[in-house]
Amino acid sequence: MTDDIDALQERIDEVRAEIGTQIVGQREIIDQLLVCVLAGGNALLESNPGLGKTSMVRALAAASDLSFSRVQNTPDLMPSDITGTEIIRERESGRDFVFEEGPIFANVVLADEINRATPKTQAAMLEAMQEQQVTAAGETHALPEPFFVLATQNPIDQEGTYPLPEAQTDRFLMKIVVDYPAADEEREIVRRYTGDVRPESVERVLSGDDVREIQSLVREVPIADDLRDRAIDLVRATREADDIEYGASPRASMALVTTAKARAFLAGRAHVSWEDVEAMARPVLRHRIRLDFRAEREGLTTDEAVGALLEGA
Template structure:
């Protein structure tokens, strides 16, 4: 057995690792009722080594879900509450003067971005300058300060949230930053039965349910390596690429998705197949993940938007046309 944590067989066979992912779902389910599709998409991001943008109204459990997920997978967690007065150094860190033995030296004090899972809460409340501080971290997995480069922990994920209805005092995310999110995940209100279970869970108990650690960092790295090896048939890969390219020619879409979206769609499809215990990618995987992969990478034409067409509507129409 290899000692390399990125060796897909460093911790046993594929079935054993897939079974552990099922246990992750069970552990997160101790705190989060429902939202199975959202949890699956978050796991897809982790398996793809990608970032996620979560959009929902307040109070739907985004922070609780991400914290529970980081506990179940043995990942260091940090939370950044974005505000207009937040400075880039508040995220990345800054140099401070430290005295030792009568001498002084500059020492880099690491910011909250130095964690495995970084929750950037209400990211669109930060100024563009502060938002840009996350660009290098999200893409290069490193931070540069005072001319020195500091590597971020491995694995590293940025899971950002934003509120779609409260736009006062916010700064829209630039396209360069939204494109760095593998998925844009939309949370909806729970069903009546789920909401009743949520109320019972958090009003009858005396403590927040404990989440057991069931996946190690080394196992997650092994899973990430295995996901890239999941085979995808040429015709399914070509249909996925065709779907992305169709966003550039649709009369309902002003700006289409880039080749980065094609890579994201294929890789996310591999992760979903792995999550579901299958040995290959099906078109169902691609079709299910097309909305979260593409909805933040396209801009609906003004005319179509005025008629009520949403990005998800445009994606669904293109997907149906390609069948």
């Protein structure tokens, strides 16, 4: 069994390497994305345009041999455009209603600029994320396993958008913030993608069955009772901090422990350390807390608020 675990951990390293053939740098972001997948959750990716979010997610799907679909959210997008709809199809016996699957029926779904879709369409997407199924014309259709939604939103150009309510952003296991590359990384990006030699295609390293097996193994990664209690106390502290108006729910406590386990597995360790909890605190909590007016006026960010709580944890 240990040999099997070691082999799977090595293949995860190979997945990281395959993504690296398409994406320059962004090691921490790739690791956070892998943690989200291993923990069996959905991620909200926030960054300015042109930072390779789509390429990163597509490479992850290809390296894991998972089906991929992309939804470009716009204000005129209808829920049925995502989930699917019944159509009339001609058969020898006559006409019949057939369910035509929408792009949500893929292992990895990239919901690009989810905040540009209307609340009704956002709700349809988030319901599929939560229930892992779609209901149409009174019939329930199961989504493929494994299933991940990786939604993106831009922090700029908010005119005409529909920001996700806190109750809906809480459904995302993590919020991953993608920053601009370093100067040397940007030079490599330009060199790589403006020359005659194109990057090699991504090779399949894992399978869908492998991903499901790893998700089961992640749940079994041990965490000491006192460490789990510290993680829970950290989340509870968000509800008592003076500069936080709304704190995180128990769902955040579960997410913090689960992602810490996934990070430990990703690092090849057999148990969770406090370092794992610290590393996952900001991605897990930054979208689950709301600062009060005074803190926002002073320019405090949610990451800084979480950092202050970590210092006292």
